[in-house]
Amino acid sequence: MEYRQKQELPIDGLLPELLEKLAEQKNAVLIAAPGAGKTTRVPLALLGAPWLDGQRIVMLEPRRLAARAAARYMANSLGEQPGGTVGYRVRLDTKVGPNTRIEVITEGVFTRMLQADPALEGIGIVIFDEFHERHLHSDLGLALSLQSQSVFREDLRLLVMSATLDAEPVADLLGGAPVIVSEGRAYPVDTHYAIKRMEGRVEEAVALLVADAMNKHDGDALVFLPGAGEIRRVQRLLGAAGLSANIRVMPLYGSMPPEAQDHAVAACVDGERKIVLASTIAESSVTVRGVRIVVDSGLSRVPRFSARTGMTRLETVPVSVASADQRRGRAGREAPGVCYRLWTEMEHRALIPQSEPELLSADLAPLALELAIWGIDDPAAELAWLNKPPAAAYTQALNLLRELDALDAQRHPTAHGRAMAELGMHPRLAHMVLEAIKLGYGAVACELAALLSDRDPLRASRSSDMRLRLDALHGRATSGAELDEAASRRIAAEAKEWMRAAGIHTNKNGSSLGSEGISDRNIACCGLLIALAYPDRIAKRREDGRFLLRNGRGAAIQELQQLSGSSYLAVAELEDIGADCRILLAAPLTQAEIEQHFASQLEVETEVRWERSAEAVRARRRVKLGSLILKEGMLADPNPSLVADALLSGIAEQGLDLLPWSKPARQLQARIELMRSHNLTWPDVSETTLIASLNEWLSPYIGGMRSRSDLGRLNMTAIMESQLSWQERQQLDEEVPTHLTVPSGSRIPVDYSDPAAPFLAVRLQELFGLRQTPLIAGGKLPVTIHLLSPAHRPVQVTKDLASFWQQTYFDVKKDLKGRYPKHYWPDNPLEATPTNRAKPRTW
Structure with missing residues (x-):
């Protein structure tokens, strides 16, 4: 097929070699530097390959923006619009027609395509573009495609493409596939590092640097920031920085409406300049037209799943060397450029070479559900991976799916689990929607699913109450919190799409989007619906005002608010820090709801x-x-x-x-x-x-x-x-014995409180005439004698009574006779008459 080739690109010279290799072998790896043209030239070049034989080409892109942009560019090269020879499929947006031969799709869409048709009938080659990003669904898609190739489709081709990937492990995974390398074409980029380590808020440093760079250099600026919050703050700072009137500041992040994303990457009209404040969405696959300046914060926000807590938190981390190079390359796509990095050269040397694959740190519940439906019992043993799923996180994912009734006791998918996967949501949200439909709350569940999948539409709200967000979507008062109108429209559109996917029809009773309001009944069910999605995050209030989660973790609402007094909460979002997690979004739940809807648990x-x-x-x-x-x-x-x-x-x-x-x-x-x-x-x-x-x-x-x-x-x-x-x-x-009879005739108890040294406490006068110490235990143990005065006070302790009479008695006698003169103190105790009285009886 002929197409309009606007300019020669570095990849063009390698296309014959790539076609030759794919004609000889099933799989290949293409490494092409940024700007080489692999994304838009390779699919078009493969259209005429004899082995394709009229079948379709499917190319995976990590982001919706990249998928749409690549499809539009290729369609334009053919003089067509998307939906003709080239089309795309992304969540909530599809442009595919009966004559489409090249489909550019996002990785999650490909998973659904595989589950619907494991043999991928009618598809001749699957291209994994920008595979170095190593998203969960790209790793899953490649593992399943390899099994599909080995079991169903020996003729299926697989092509992995990347700019920064370590090619050898991938080539080995693909059965020793050939590696084709293109050096690409990049204009020189002058790179500047910070003189010293950055201190203070990153937004302020970025805003100052961007304003200065726009004064020093021509062209547009692309600014990399961790996420939407930093983007908005830098946008406000630049708005107050007194920039030239012809400079526009434009955000670019994943949850923006498609038309806003497309507008941000398009070239400026003559006489205008722009500053694009972007997340990682602009790192690869997408060319932001007109960029000559890159300002890189050096930070990225990634999800980190904790198998210990069962929660995912967003963590801001330094970028990898590969990501930093990708970002810098954005400035040299169309002309020489400049890159400013907000970290020092010494800090740069400490960066990790590549970002960690998402598979190693993500919530694996979606992966586990897809594998169960595919029929995999042991993913580590049954599938080929670059990195195997971590055992602890995978086991925890299976346990969650059992709790959500997605799997049975043998870990096989239930009918409910298959229906959950068909919705294309996270299993938690899919379970919530399906259960809510049974209860008559399907529409509001779709609203909650859209809210929980997007960022908070109430900017800077101090309340953690999820019900306020539902109110805001329907125009109700929100206690002075500022509503993000764009986010609200996006959430509403997505909720309608979820309703369509779930077969929920809108009605006029206030239970669906587009109606005049939302009923109090639907607001009241908010906590129950969240509990269905997050059963492990049902929380009970403690006496001190903090909360205990079902999973045993502590949690707290940071500020006193209406939710603080609730007996039970269903928690949708937590920040896992410190001894107690911080409750970010929640709704009240009643004990009756728990007992009714979680009775089996x-x-x-x-x-x-x-x-x-x-x-x-x-x-x-x-x-x-x-x-x-x-x-x-x-x-x-x-x-x-x-x-x-x-x-x-x-x-x-x-x-x-x-x-x-x-x-x-x-x-x-x-x-x-x-x-x-x-x-x-x-x-x-x-x-x-x-x-x-x-x-x-x-x-x-x-x-x-x-x-x-x-x-x-x-x-x-x-x-x-x-x-x-x-x-x-x-x-x-x-x-x-318990007692010993002494010469006076008295039976004196033996004290055994110390079994090793039993003793007899007896008045000295009762022992007159007793020559030897009494022995017990068969004559093996002498009894310790505590000799007492007439007043029963101890005067001597001995184990050798004979020695006492001979050596000590006379000193004791002298002392006692002075104190007890009326008592009997003979000179010869061994011949004297023993007595328990003052003096012996005289008869």
Whole structure:
């Protein structure tokens, strides 16, 4: 086919080689520098290839703007409009006709195309353009295309194109495909780095630099900023900078209306200049006409998914070297240019070479659903990837899909899951819309889906209430918050498209867009609908005003507002920072809604546990949703075995002092321990062992008991005796007696509080005539003697009574005789009469 070739491009010289390679092999890799013309020349050159045989060419572009621009350029080269030989398919916009041979589509559209027809009948080649950006759907599309090629279509060709890609791994993935390299054509770009590290807000530095560059250089300026918020702030700063009247400042980011995007990239009329404030949308594939100046903030905003929290947050990060080079190249597309970088040369050397593939840090729920529908059980083993999906994130995605009823217990797609995928939304939003249709809330669910897919239409609103956004879409008062009219129109259009895709028909009762208002009934269901999309983010208010999420994470509303007092919230957007996530968008939810719509996910938990404060077993019945307790009450008749287990756990936790130990019981325990110290066949009744074996020795005695006061009925002496056989009891009484009879005739108790050193506390006069220290434990252990005064005060401690009589008695006698003169203090204690009175009886 002939077409109007306006100018010679570097890629033209390589087209014969590319055609030759694709005639010989199924796959190829084309590396072409920015400006080489690969995007617009290659598809047209392939149209006449014999192997194509009238089939279509499908080319994937990472962005809608690039897809439309490429299709328009190629159609114009043929003297046609999009929809003829060349067409495009992007979300919410399609220009394809019966004679279309080249379809330029976005990567997500290609996934739907594959699911509808895995064999890709009628398609001769799939071209993956700008593959270096490594979006989730481009990696998925290539993996599925390779399987389709191996299973269904041996004749299908695959061509991967990029400007900055490391070609070898891709060539290997494509089965050793040939690599064709074009140096491209780029005019020289003079690059300037910052002298020192940037401090303060990036917007102010960018605005000053742009204004200065526009004064120093000719042509238009392309300014790279992380996102829409920074773009708007720089736009305001430049508006107040006193720029020349012929300079227009134009934003360019993904969520803008298509016509506004096209206007931003078009060439200026004579006599005008422009400053395009762009996100990463302008990095590749798109030529912004007239640009001679690039100002690069060096920042990019990327989504980061946390498998730990199950949430995605946008993170502002430094660009890679490859991205920085792509941005700089924008200034040299049509003429020599200049690039100003807001980072130092030293900082540049620290940049990573390539941006991380989205597959490694994204929410994998959409990927997991598509793979399940494709029939993949183990993506790492069954498909060929440049980078395999991370196992933890993929498992979490599968769990979410199960929670959304998209997969069954065997991880196979349900009918509901297939319907979710057909909608083309994120699985969360698709589930919300489909469930809402059953409840009669389909239209408002589509509104919410559009709101949650776009940026907040209420600029700088301090309220987190999602209901205000629904009000704003329908012209209701928004408490003074400024409404972004362009965003509102875009959201309304997208909501209508979702309604069309879901088969929802508008009506006149205020439940759909385009009506005069939105009913209070639909506003009231906002929380329920958000909960359907984000069941893991249902939150319950704590006593301190903060919230607990179903998944166990803490959350808080930063400022006191109406939502702060809600008992339950459904949270649509969170900022995952600090101990508590910050709630950005939410709506109130009722407990009745949770119990009705999440009944199958509720868990009834019976808890029987020891409460230290009450010193008793408490039995409770709880109805829970994840970490949230919806209902809780006392259980009157808990399982007796659970009560016994809880009581034993309480004793183990607080110690054996909970039991009603009498002194005899403790003495018995110590006597048994003493016997075991000399004979290991005796029972071990130490504190440690008793606590470890509560179930064996104590459980038979605690039936019906639930508290410390109940335990007070236990006879610990009898329980300790039960640890011994009859023979052991006899031996214990004989060898480790409870009392010893002293010469005075008194039976004195032996104190076994220290089993290693039992002692006898006795008045000295009662031991007159006792020559040796008493022995116990079969004569192995001497009893320590605590000798007392007549007033029962200790005067001497000894284990050697014979030595005491010989060496110490006379000193003690001298002291005691002075203090107790009426008492009997003989000179020869071994021959004296023992007495428990002041003096021996005389008969």
